[in-house]
Amino acid sequence: MSNIGFRILPIKRKVDKELVEEFRNVVTPHISDNLNRIHAIGSKLRPYHKEGKLVGTAITVKTRPGDNLLVHKAIDIAEPGDVIVVDAGGDTTNAIVGEIMLRIARRNGIAGFIIDGAIRDTKAFMEGDFPVYAVGVTHRGPYKDGPGEINVPISVDGMCVNPGDLLIGDEDGIAVVPVESARDLLVKVRQQEQKELEIFRSIDNNTIDRSWIDETLKQRGCEFNDNTHKV
16 A cells, blocks of 8 residues: 555656756746746745756655655665755745755765755855755754655646656746657757847847737737827
8 A cells, every 4th residue: 555645656757868968058938938938936946056057857855844854865866867856845944955965966966956945054055056946045954754755746836846857947947847748849949049049130130020019019909199109
């Protein structure tokens, strides 16, 4: 019988490593635009590292607020390139990770932390390039009693994250790419990159077409009070 709430499961499927690398130079706005702008972890989580981009596949952890026993276990079983994603309920009373866990994770080749909760020892994070996103900071340490679950669907600031999903984090936040969508998404992202390059060139050449603005206003029934505008 499954012990729901206190169990460790395997990852059944994850994004291929070669495909993960293809996303390393992709920015999160391009990903978001091509996922209808809803597959993103909310802005409540902020980066606490000095530099470095987060790209990797999710090993998920659901834990009771303030407890990191299952997070420790996740660090030990994660594969190089995995991202530890923790649903700690958004609570910031106790820190979920600190410098000791940072050092172990970095040694193990883990790609980063996403903590829907608090961290501590922030100097160690803010001076380095190990990506960590969290809700807040507190000096109060965690408990290590459980319960918790590893590799189950979790919610991080309103976004569902499944084990094996692709996570990309940069200065604009964190995008979540479902396993089954990653390859098709990359094609769309590359197309958008080319489209934006063309827009940038038209700006530089002063040939950009801005007629769409008035056309949209007209379609939406906007009333112009400025006589210089004709609709």
